[in-house]
Amino acid sequence: MLTVTGLCKSFGGKPALHDVTFEVKRGEIHGLLGHNGAGKSTTLGIILGMVEPDRGEARIGGVSVQENHAEALRQVGAIFESPAFYDYLSGWENLRILAGYSGRFDEKAAVEVVERVGLTKRIRSKVGSYSHGMRQRLALAQALLPEPKVLLLDEPTDGLDPEGIKWFRDFVLDLRKDRGMTVLFNSHLLAEVEQMCDRVTILREGRLVHEGSLDELREEAPVYEVDLEPWGHAKTFLELNGVQILSPGRIALPSDADPAVVVAALVGCGIRVSAFAPVRRSLEDLYLEITMNRSGT
Numbered sequence: 334m335l336t337v338t339g340l341c342k343s344f345g346g347k348p349a350l351h352d353v354t355f356e357v358k359r360g361e362i363h364g365l366l367g368h369n370g371a372g373k374s375t376t377l378g379i380i381l382g383m384v385e386p387d388r389g390e391a392r393i394g395g396v397s398v399q400e401n402h403a404e405a406l407r408q409v410g411a412i413f414e415s416p417a418f419y420d421y422l423s424g425w426e427n428l429r430i431l432a433g434y435s436g437r438f439d440e441k442a443a444v445e446v447v448e449r450v451g452l453t454k455r456i457r458s459k460v461g462s463y464s465h466g467m468r469q470r471l472a473l474a475q476a477l478l479p480e481p482k483v484l485l486l487d488e489p490t491d492g493l494d495p496e497g498i499k500w501f502r503d504f505v506l507d508l509r510k511d512r513g514m515t516v517l518f519n520s521h522l523l524a525e526v527e528q529m530c531d532r533v534t535i536l537r538e539g540r541l542v543h544e545g546s547l548d549e550l551r552e553e554a555p556v557y558e559v560d561l562e563p564w565g566h567a568k569t570f571l572e573l574n575g576v577q578i579l580s581p582g583r584i585a586l587p588s589d590a591d592p593a594v595v596v597a598a599l600v601g602c603g604i605r606v607s608a609f610a611p612v613r614r615s616l617e618d619l620y621l622e623i624t625m626n627r628s629g630t
């Protein structure tokens with residue numbers, strides 16, 4: 334549904350993106366992750382046609398954003414950076430005016446969307462009186478009005494309280510269930526991303542370091558908690574055999590290693606193996622391992 338291929342972008346000679354390629358499949362909820370300055374907003378800006386890449390392109394539904402901007406973006410609803418509204422007008426007037434810029438304002442559709450985002454009671458109030466969470470809901474209503482196939486969301490839960498974050502999560506999951514919506518969003522809230530996303534793309538200093546599901550990520554270097562005696566002897570043996578020592582008692586096996594074979598080899602070397610158990614890592618664990626250890630491809 335959405336592909337970016339070979340994206341390169343520099344600002345004033347300083348690279349922000351280097352050869353970034355990934356895809357978001359139809360009906361997928363996809364997280365775009367990375368530290369501050371990793372290139373997430375630049376990537377979203379290029380997909381939205383607001384930032385011109387030095388090289389590469391973004392395609393939405395097969396249509397190139399760089400070659401056929403209007404047609405590609407017809408399929409997209411977005412919240413990018415802080416949504417700008419007229420504070421002295423009501424939510425409804427804002428929707429009417431902002432929808433008018435890009436096409437026709439369909440009142441019936443707007444009533445439904447406003448209901449869907451839970452703003453019906455306050456839609457006639459001035460936006461200046463809205464809380465941050467209500468502004469986000471209004472931005473979502475605006476993004477959904479043209480009935481897009483893809484939603485692009487830049488830090489959508491930024492500044493929301495826990496209740497607002499939960500509402501947002503349920504809302505996006507329902508959108509996918511009811512309408513098969515494809516969603517790409519960037520976030521620093523890894524627990525949220527873990528609960529919502531089918532797959533993630535992780536950027537580090539403008540380079541792609543991972544694209545795939547969390548399970549694929551876990552399988553790339555499965556981690557085990559071990560109790561081995563004597564540890565110094567075991568550590569040397571493991572390192573010589575390509576096993577990564579994450580901390581005393583925590584190791585990452587190469588993806589093709591059979592743990593039973595490793596245990597047998599340790600025992601064969603006279604090492605006492607009291608524990609050798611797989612660890613289920615959170616997205617936060619995986620993210621930190623990747624962004625600290627792995628250089629981009």
Ligand SMILES: Nc1ncnc2c1ncn2[C@@H]1O[C@H](COP(=O)(O)OP(=O)(O)OP(=O)(O)O)[C@@H](O)[C@H]1O
Binds near residue numbers: 373375
């Ligand atoms: N308009 C611009 N002019 C100059 N440099 C820019 C511009 N936009 C982005 N950059 C630089 O490009 C790099 C990537 O920035 P980007 O905003 O894409 O990162 P990000 O991953 O979205 O970060 P954050 O999580 O802090 O929003 C950073 O070094 C940033 O300073």
